[in-house]
Amino acid sequence: MRYVGIIMILFLLISCCKISEPDTEPPAVPRGVxxxxxxxxxxxxxxxxxxxxxxxxxxxxxxxxxxxxxxxxxxxxxxxxxxxxxxxxxxxxxxxxxxxxxxxxxxxxxxxxxxxxPEGTDILKSYLTDPFESGFDFSSGEVLPYDGTQTDIYYEYDTLYEIHYMNCANDSTDIQDFGYMDDLDGINYAPEYGWSYLGWVELIVGHGYIVWTRDNHFAKFRIVDYGNGWCKFDWAYQIDEGNRELAxxxxxxxxxxxx
Missing domain, CATH: 2.60.40.10 (Immunoglobulins)
Structure with missing residues (x-):
């Protein structure tokens, strides 16, 4: 009986013990990056x-x-x-x-x-009243004269009709209105088509715009606010030549x- 009792105890001990196998299973691959x-x-x-x-x-x-x-x-x-x-x-x-x-x-x-x-926020004044503070160069992020050699775009305010414009500074620069957006990140890629054949666009607060510069770079800006002869805008510029990615x-x- 003694041996039977020992055997039963050993059996119970063995049955209660679980052998833990090492964890070798990795997590799932991350999704939606x-x-x-x-x-x-x-x-x-x-x-x-x-x-x-x-x-x-x-x-x-x-x-x-x-x-x-x-x-x-x-x-x-x-x-x-x-x-x-x-x-x-x-x-x-x-x-x-x-x-x-x-x-x-x-x-x-x-x-x-x-x-x-690069990206930033700047203010331009109408070239009709402040010609030296109306142009903008995306590559340097600087406000320049409207007719400067490095100027990409320049701002104009029509006092008679109270209309705001952004003009291309030269014939080799293109611009287009991309419509309303909550912030500048609403523009993520520069399209191949849709450029203004006039060389200018009317500015509307909250609208985003895309610029194709004369040296094959792409930029974007969004009008934050404007007033009597001035406009404030957020902007971003892609310094990688020919790269249409913006946001x-x-x-x-x-x-x-x-x-």
Missing amino acids: ISITGDRAVYLQWYPNNEKDLAGYNVYRNYSPGGFFDLIETVFTPYFVDYNVTNGVTYYYAVSAFDEAGNESDLSPDLVYDTPR PPGTRESLNEVQ
Whole structure:
């Protein structure tokens, strides 16, 4: 009976013990990665993972869509701001998720690329009354004379009809009205068509406008306010020649494999 009792105790002990297997399953690949173009910054965001043992995310970057991606940051929220960038340079991004056991997912298949660009806010005065403070050069972000050699656009106010205009400073610059938008980020890409054949547009508060400069750069501005002979506008400029990207969301392309 003694042996039977010992056997029963051993059986109970063994049956109560559970063998814990190591966790080798990685989290799901992050989804919905997008970028937002900034001035000397790129803003990244994605859908949060739902794993209970999720520990964080790794953000990777490259200068081309293929090849090796460098780990640039580990974050614990589904967003990241990359300030270590240069305006006019294109960067490619991918994101992975990792859990408490150290398992890491594959990189996000939607490779995001973005090109940060300058932006600002300025005030112009009508060239009819203040010719030296009516023009604007997007490449330098400076207010210039309306007929300056580097001037891209210049402002005009019609006192008789109380109408505000923005004129192209030369025949090689194009402009178009992109319609009403809540903020400057409402314009994300410069189109190929729709440019004004007149070389000027009427300004409306809240409307966004796109400029194609004589040296093949793209810019945008939005009228914040205007008054008797002046206008205030937000602007952004793409210093990468021929690059039509101006604002969020960043462009995404699905890849078969990201190394």
